[in-house]
Amino acid sequence: MTLQELIQTTPVVLVDFFAEWCGPCHTLKPILQTVKQHVGDAVKIVKVDVDKYREVAAEYQIRSMPTLLLFKNGELVWRHSGVVGAQDLVRIIEQHK
Numbered sequence: 001m002t003l004q005e006l007i008q009t010t011p012v013v014l015v016d017f018f019a020e021w022c023g024p025c026h027t028l029k030p031i032l033q034t035v036k037q038h039v040g041d042a043v044k045i046v047k048v049d050v051d052k053y054r055e056v057a058a059e060y061q062i063r064s065m066p067t068l069l070l071f072k073n074g075e076l077v078w079r080h081s082g083v084v085g086a087q088d089l090v091r092i093i094e095q096h097k
Contacts, residue, residue, distance in 0.1 A: 003048065003056055008074045012043045012097055015069045017057055019050050022065040024083050034086040039093055072096050 007013050016032060018025035036045055050057040050065060060069060063081070070078040070093065077096045084092075 003046065006044065006046065007071045010044045011073060012093070013071045014043055014045045014093065015060075015071070016045065016047045017050050017060070017062045017065060017067040017069070018047055019065045025066045027083050028066045031083070031086045031089065035089050035093070038086070038090045039097075042097055043093055070096055 001009075003015065007015075014032075014035075016025075016028065018028070032045055032047075036043075048056055050062055060067075065081075066083065067079070067081045068084065068089075069076055078092055
């Protein structure tokens with residue numbers, strides 16, 4: 001399944017565009033684990049390595065890492081570049097669920 005198919009068929013998807021060499025991306029990893037514990041299966045969290053999937057990163061105009069995109073019913077409803085705290089991210093997701 002492609003990312004586009006996942007976004008179109010899953011009600012709420014959070015996409016984390018990251019790179020292995022990106023320090024802030026490593027900071028975000030445990031934050032996303034905490035968020036997953038709070039939101040459970042209501043949200044699908046997907047990580048996309050920009051070095052492995054350059055075309056996908058280009059399609060979504062990813063210029064810095066980490067960049068988070070939140071999709072609801074196939075529509076982009078929130079976008080942020082940089083690290084976001086777990087509580088803030090849970091609140092944002094809850095607003096769009």
